[in-house]
Amino acid sequence: MIKEKSIEGLSSFGVVDEASTPILYHYCSVDTFLAIIQNKCLRLSDINTMNDFHEMHWAYNKFIAAANADLANYDRKFLDEIDTVLSGLQLSSLPLIGCFSRDGDVLSQWRAYADDGAGVALGLDTSLLGRLAVRFGQVVYDETEQLEYFRKFLSFAQAIWKATDSKPELRGEFKEFLFILAFDSCLMKNPAFSEEKEVRLIRATIVEMLKDGRWSLRDSEGSSEDTRSNEKQQIRYRARKGGIVAYIDLPLDGLGPRLVKEVVLGPRSLNNGIEVSMALASQGFEGFEVRHSTATYR
Template structure:
C-alpha cells in the first residue's frame, strides 16, 4: 500500500541492528534474525499509535466519504488483531547513534551489526521505512482512503466490500505498524514486517505462518515459537539469513561505547564462525 515508503536499498547499502552481547552471539552462531510480536516492542504504542493516526485521518475525510465506508474500514482495522499477528525485525539506517545504544544494546555494552541491505530483504517480509511526521502520516492514510473509496464507489453494488476490499484494508492495517511517535525519529528505522494468521484449533485459535517468498523462492512457512517476557508468551520466528549461495550478509560490526572487547578478539571470533572480512570499529559515541 505505502509504495513510496518501501525500502529499496542501493548496492552495498547497509542496515543496522543494535543488540546485546547475548543476541549478537545468537545471531552470529545461528545465522538468524528474529521477527517478534510488535505488541512486545519497546514502545508501548507500537500498534496503537498507527490506529490513532487512522482515526484522525478518518475524521478529516469524513465529509468526503460515507459513514458506512469508514465503518467498514474500521471493522477490518480494529479487528485485525483477531485475524493477524504482526511480527517485525527492526533495523536502522544509522549504525552509531547514542540513543539506540542506550535503548537497544544493553545500555551501550552491546553491538551493532551492519547487514547487506539487499541481501537481508530476501527474507519473507515487507520492508518499510518508518514515518515519524504525524502530519505526513495522516496525509498518507487520507490518500489511501480516497483511493479505496473511489474503487468501491465504482464497483457494482453487489461486489462492494468483498474480498478485495478486505485484503486492501488488511494491508492498510499492516502499513499502520510503520508509523511511530515523532519522539523516535532519530532511530531512522527500517521495519521488516511478517504476518502470521490465526486459525481455529479445537475451541480456540492458533498462530500459523502461511509462508511467503524466501530469497526469491516460495516457502510453506515454519513453526511459530514463543519466548516468555515475565509471565507473557511472545510469538516469534527466527529466519536464517544465509542464501542458497551460502552468502553471509554481515558486513560490519560496531562495538558499543561501553563495550571493552578488543577488535582483534571479535575479528577472530567472526572468522572462526565462518563470517569473513567483516569491517570492525568502535563506537565514537561518548558514553560512560
C-alpha cells in the same frame, strides 16, 4: 503472505533507499550477536511487546483523524466496513517484527538495546535483507506524512469499494487492499522515537480460534527471492518481564556470506574486535569490517 505491493500514489511510503542506506544496524548484546551469526537466523517478535506501548494504536488514531478531516467525502457504510475489516484483521493476524536502525552509533540505542553499551551494532547488507519474505520498510515519524497517507488511502479504497457494487469479484481485492494498510500501519510511530531511525522487517502470522475454544498462532508461507525465508516457520514463545512473547527465528542462510557488512563495538565493549572478526570468519562470513563506537560512555 504479501511481501510488498504498490498502492497508487502511496508506493513510496516507508520505502528504504538502498543507495543512501547500504547498511542497516541491529543493536544487540554479544550473546544475541553470537546467536544470530551461529544460527543464521533473525528473531522477529510480537509487535505488541515493543518498547512503544502505543504501537498500532498510534496509526489507528491517525486513520481516524484522516477520516474525520474529510468526513463529508465518504459514505458512512464505507467507513463502517473499513473499521469492521480492520478490527477483524487485528483479531486474525499478528505482526512479528525485527528492528534495525539506519545509524550504527547512537548513544540512546547503545543504552537501550545493546546491553547498556557493552554489546554491538550488527550491520547487515540492506539490499540482501530486502530479499527476505517480509514487509521491509522504513518507519515514518512525520505526523503530516502519516495523515496524508491515510487521506490518499481512504480516497482510493472508497473507489474500489464503490466498484464492488457492479463487480463483486473486486471484494477480494478490497480486503487485500486493507491487509496492506495493516502492514503499513506497522511503519508509523510517535515522532518522539525518531532518533532511532528505525527500519522494520514485518512478518504476518495467522491467529485462529480452534473448534474446542483454544487459540492458535501459525506462520504463513512467503513469496520472495529468498526461498529459505519463504518456508513456514515454527512459532515459539519466550518469557519477558513476566509476559509471554511469540516469535519466529527467520532464516538468513539463504542470503550468502557477505550479509554482514560491519560490526560496531559498543562504547563499553570488552572486545577489541579480533574476537568478533574470528567469530564471523568461523561462520563463513567474509568482506566485513569491525570498528569501535565513537561515543564516550562508561
